[in-house]
Amino acid sequence: MTFREDHEIHQRRFGRNLGVGLALAVFVAVVFGLTLAKVSGGGNIQGYDHSVRPALLPAEGE
Amino acid sequence: MSDATVTVLEQRPEASFHDYFKLLKPRVMTLVVFTALAGLVVAPVPVHPMVGFAAILFIAVGAGASGALNMWWDADIDAVMKRTAKRPVPAGKVSPGEALGLGLALSGLSVMMLGLAANLFSAALLAFTIFFYLVVYTMWLKRWTPQNIVIGGAAGAFPPMIGWAVATGGVSLESVLMFALIMLWTPPHFWALALFMKTDYSDAKVPMLTVTHGHDHTRLQVFIYTVLLAALAIGLAFTSIGGPVYLATALVLNARFLRGAWRIWRRTTPEAEADKYMVEKRFFRLSLTYLFAHFLALMAEAALAPFGLGGWA
Numbered sequence: 001m002t003f004r005e006d007h008e009i010h011q012r013r014f015g016r017n018l019g020v021g022l023a024l025a026v027f028v029a030v031v032f033g034l035t036l037a038k039v040s041g042g043g044n045i046q047g048y049d050h051s052v053r054p055a056l057l058p059a060e061g062e
Numbered sequence: 063m064s065d066a067t068v069t070v071l072e073q074r075p076e077a078s079f080h081d082y083f084k085l086l087k088p089r090v091m092t093l094v095v096f097t098a099l100a101g102l103v104v105a106p107v108p109v110h111p112m113v114g115f116a117a118i119l120f121i122a123v124g125a126g127a128s129g130a131l132n133m134w135w136d137a138d139i140d141a142v143m144k145r146t147a148k149r150p151v152p153a154g155k156v157s158p159g160e161a162l163g164l165g166l167a168l169s170g171l172s173v174m175m176l177g178l179a180a181n182l183f184s185a186a187l188l189a190f191t192i193f194f195y196l197v198v199y200t201m202w203l204k205r206w207t208p209q210n211i212v213i214g215g216a217a218g219a220f221p222p223m224i225g226w227a228v229a230t231g232g233v234s235l236e237s238v239l240m241f242a243l244i245m246l247w248t249p250p251h252f253w254a255l256a257l258f259m260k261t262d263y264s265d266a267k268v269p270m271l272t273v274t275h276g277h278d279h280t281r282l283q284v285f286i287y288t289v290l291l292a293a294l295a296i297g298l299a300f301t302s303i304g305g306p307v308y309l310a311t312a313l314v315l316n317a318r319f320l321r322g323a324w325r326i327w328r329r330t331t332p333e334a335e336a337d338k339y340m341v342e343k344r345f346f347r348l349s350l351t352y353l354f355a356h357f358l359a360l361m362a363e364a365a366l367a368p369f370g371l372g373g374w375a
Contacts, residue, residue: 012078019079030116034179037112 081155085133085164086126093353094125094221100357101225101240104303104364109180109229116179117228121221124172124188128195128217130165134158135200139266145259176228184227191220205267208274215248216241222357236303243298243356246291250284250323251349257281257326258339258346277334281327284345288323292316295356303360305373311359315352322348 006014098121102114109117133140133151141152150156169192177185199214219241226237256263256272257280263270271280295316299309322345334342366372 009076012076016077016079016082019083030119033112034116037110 077150077155077160081150082160082164084150085130085156085161086123086168087129087132088126090129090218091122091125093218095122096354097240097244097357098122098221098225100361101222101227101237102229103225103361104236104240105226105229106302107229113179114228117176117184118225120172120176120179121188121224121228123168124176124192125221127165127168127172128192130161130168131192131196132200134161134165135196136204137161139205139268142266143262145262176224180228181231183231184224187220187224187227191217191224194220206269208269208271210269211249211252211271212245215245215252218248219244236298236301239294239298239301240303240357240360242294243291244353246287246294247349247353249287250291250319251346251353253280253284253287254326254342254346254349257284257334257342277331281329285323285327288319292320298356298360300374302373303363305363305366307362307366307372308356308359311355315355318348319345319352 095118098118102109102118133149136146137149137151137158140146140149146152151158151161169189173185173189173192176188195214195217199210199217203210203214222240222244223233223237226240227233230237253271256270257277264273271283275283295312296309298304299312322341325341326345329341363372
């Protein structure tokens, strides 16, 4: 079996796939970094879900 | 495969990643990143570096998305103008549908992610900016009125306001003044370009001021807007984000900018043609330094503040 040389189109397609892959990797890294920042920030990380949660209400005098 | 399909395939070579990236107008994006960063840095509320980084990234993606949408809508006039004929859509590398799809997808992604990373107000402001740039400027004003640049300039002026909103969750006098600084800077910047691009805009039937009102009137307008801009830029020095470093920068640059605008106003088209629009080209180059230096000086004030040196205090 012989390997044929890649056509220019295949090289370009590889470059495009690599670009999309890297962009997705950056996106995942940013979301992960954001998650760490939010969790370690000490803020309220629970959201309201249409029912009152006393734990999320600000304490008296705040 | 029909003959027609073969022809289409031959005409549209497969786009590279770089072609899609060019749809996002990377040069405009750098300005957006810089001014949004300035808005974020000078805001009085500290932001976690990761949140700040993500916010700037998504503002840049939102700006890129509006660039792609602009190229989708404007492909016909881009093809006519020398300056824009090589853009991916008029060059036939990316189809208009792909540009529209990419623009819409990135718009949604950037607004949603900014809302999650920072706050809903900044996300809403980003969404409004994309809407303003695409619908108000690109679809409506650009081909209709010679004031296109004046009102359309607002779209490019939002980033520092969004940066400020990321930190503070709102709007204030300072962020409105930063917005106004870019908005008033845009007309002299673009009209100087239009003066020496000569036939491009008339070929594309875009009602640029140089086409509808002539060069002499455009020269006057450049001067008027530069006077207004100088007053605002120097006034910004006396707000909570200004200070001596900014004031010194603003005084020097506005003096030079006013001098350039005065020279543009006082000369005629034959004089400009005689020296190949040297004064206009120099003014255009200065306008880039002008904006960069003003925002850099504002950031310098914020950076010096922890050492007791920034601002007027």
